[in-house]
Amino acid sequence: MSDVLSPDAALAAEIERLKAEFPKTRELYREVCALLFFRHGITPTANRLYQLVKRGSMGTPTAVLGEFWTELREKSRIRIEHPDLPADLQAVAGELVATLWTRSSTAAHDALDALRDEVEVQRGEAQRAVVAARDELARVEGALEQRTGALLAAQVEVRELEKAQAEGRAQRQALEAELERVRATLAARDREFVEVREGFSRDLGKQRDATERAEERFRASEKRALLEIDRERSAATKLQKELDEAVRRAEQKDADHRRASETMQAQLGDARHQAGVLQGHLDAIRAANSACAQELEILRRQPLTAPALRPETGARRSSPQSKGTVRKAGSPARKRRASKGSAT
Structure with missing residues (x-):
């Protein structure tokens, strides 16, 4: 500017x-x-x-x-020539017109000085308004920078939460894969147990008529097999409980991450809204600043003109502009209106 x-x-x-x-x-x-x-x-x-x-x-x-x-x-020097006027009256009339012209010029100069003072006052006010607008612009820009920093920090935190959520999802997938593997192992063992029992039943049918010793060995083997099955079932139940607990913890952690992500998204939306409001204020201040600059430029370019001095000679009869000079010199009000019109 x-x-x-x-x-x-x-x-x-x-x-x-x-x-x-x-x-x-x-x-x-x-x-x-x-x-x-x-x-x-x-x-x-x-x-x-x-x-x-x-x-x-x-x-x-x-x-x-x-x-x-x-x-x-x-x-x-103003000369008034008329064939019917004596020489002394012509001189007196010339002095009178000269005095009127001098007083009108003085009044015009006084009006011009008053106009200059008014323009100086308006210029000072415009300069103070420009300084205030610059201060407000600096304050708004500082606030905008702070909001921008907070917005960037929120974006970084959101990315970290998204990363943590992805890690939790990967951990949950790994636990689900482990659960499927354990279930497959249990199913294989159940099938093996069914096959063993079917084979044992067949052998029992074939050796039903065997000796008492063989029957006792068979009963002892069955008892050991039942104990082994119970141990396997207990281990499988314990594993299932641990797996359920791990799944519950993973789901709880996933829900916590989801709530934190939603909270940060809401804060990010508020920060963007505040940044938009601050941008609107900044645009309004810039528009006001531009208007002040235009007013200052108009005041600077206004010409300050003074009335020109024209002589009254004997050639005024051949030049119609000299009559207009005498009439303008005798009208200070018209000069003041002209000065005000040129200033505006």
């Missing part, structure tokens, strides 16, 4: 423009005298002219300044 130029900077810029427009030294000094006196209300001096232009010798601005004051005095 460009700041409003100071009066000295604006004067220097206008003088640089005049240097490019008037390459001749005497013409340049004459234009700078008119710029200082009529536009900026500054009484030109030879030293000030030389410091601003820095061309030629010190005698050049002195000579040009003398010509400027002579021409200004000649142009400020």
